[in-house]
Amino acid sequence: MSRIEYLARRAALAVFVLLGVLLLTFIVSRVIPGDPARLYLGSRARAEAIQQVREEFGLNDPLPQQFLRYVGSTLSGDLGYSFRTKRPIVEDLRTRLPATMELVLVSTVLAVTIGVPLGVLSASQAGKAFDQFSRIITIAGVSIPSFWLALLLQLLFFMTLDWLPLGGRLSRDILLTDPFTQVTGFFLIDAALAGNWEAWRDALWHIIMPAAVLATYPISLSVRMTRASMLEVLSETYITAARASGLSEIEILFKLALKNAIVPTLTVLGLVFAFSITGAVLVEIIFSWPGMGSYMLNAILSDDVYVLFAVTLIVTIVYIIVNLLVDFVQAALDPRIRMGGGSEA
């Protein structure tokens, strides 16, 4: 019944979801048309070469044995080879994943720090000018196509004003003359760790536009979600009771009501976060951002199935972790949380 137990249960559930996804990708890999060995060697390969590769990759072993090996190697961090880049997928992910993560994290931080307070204000001003204005803006924000916004920003901030770079994660001259060691793969963190502030500024300048475009949807969404759940909470008797006890409106809004209202927003932001790992593909392409979205798109275009499996797995893991985090925050906020409080993993 305790919160610890509840969280342990959620974590155990997450392990099963992960195994399920592994089983699914494994099954898909065995039923899709096209022999993996042939895919690996290309369409002109000779039969004995294919046999040799099948032997080498263990493709002739019984399926359960193959599955166990697949799980084992995946868990040990071996995600196989990319047919397209001819490199271990893990190697590719080492730069791709942090690139996307950095982008998505920055946009999520923007959504929380900008969207949530605006949602609170909107609810407290319900029906008044600020609220009407914010509702119009956020409807635009959730419905504007990201590629269009991206092009618009590039036109304004690169072409016209020349304030911000067109794309990429760093300027070429920084890469050549002033590189820094990559520890986390997050340039903003690595440059700061190296004390290379010029590179840090350059990385920041590069991330502003893509992060702003990527953040537009989650910011607008969190304004709307926060507003809706705040309105519900503000009509509760305990808020009237707080007013009756003389607490200030700021305290009531941000210290009390927000704690009661924040969880739906966090849940949705968590989903958007996980979705953006691959869903940022248009933004990544327009801003030449070397992340997961463009990696996955190339894999799709070139039938690079193991990359797709790996990406699926990564996205699943991110979903699981994000959901666990949200559960954790919820359990930390709400003392009434019980086992079986939710069934989605």
Next chain:
Amino acid sequence: MSPASAQPLLAIDDLHISFPTPRGELRAVRGISFQVEPGEIFGIVGESGCGKTVTGRSILGLVPQPGRISGGRIMFQGSDLTAMSQAELRHLRGNRIAMIFQDPSAALNPLFTIGQQLLGIMKRHDPGKRAGHLDAAVSLLADLGLPQPESLLDSYPHQLSGGMQQRAMIAMALAAEPDLIVADEPTTALDVTIQAQILDLLVALKEKRGVTIVFITHDLGVVAETCDHVAVFYLGQIVEQGTAREIFKAPRHPYTQGLLAALPSPDAGQDALKVIPGSVGDMVGDGVGCAFAPRCEFRMPHCDRQTPTLMPLGGQQQAACFLYDEIGEGT
């Protein structure tokens, strides 16, 4: 101070509260006046929907949206609450005037411990001295008959029984030692045995701490055991008021008589329970004539054409009914 010269703690004068509705103004409170003396329990009694909560909330400047005070004054310790800014009201709320709600499980925030909520109010009205607050909170909870107050401070509302929740709520109302507490049906949501305990507690607060209480209830029976003065509400108006003793001994208004007759008495069985026939009328419209007329067995022709006002009936008793017209003018 002598009772004669004492200024009333609260004097409500011709209060009107209305809500805009698609059908027109809903006049929830229509010209109410009463006075509450320091150190008494003043009962407001009436059926559901007659404007008790709205009146009680107006004393804290918290009329529910979209309602507003459309006329009259609420004088508290000599100053008019209806003329105060929100900032001024916030200084009074919790500090000089506090409120207890009907359903404690809804009025306590589920995500904060009793201690966080209680100490928050203490800190708000008396910043500084943290440790002092903690001691004060513990002894307050103990005073209110709550066992193990230290561990209670770390409990969340859902871990307490209804009776304990309401005691905790009362502790929060008392946290800043207010002069006036508005208790809106504080026992309605509780079991009968717990009800009696909470009522005893309120009476003890009055007697030991000298707290003044405006006690709102739909149950006339509860009023008899608790209140000093009573105002009987009907459709946003006071139809009868006086001391609790006067009203119970000799109710004059047909509505009050009906309410009293409807109370289950110890020697009558359940089937002897009388209920006033008819249902409460409409609050939209200007309401010429006696509001109770549609349900009144003594209804006279002019009851529909003129609106009765409160008439003095001797002692402190007053009733708004044409049956007592001559008494009011003559003897």
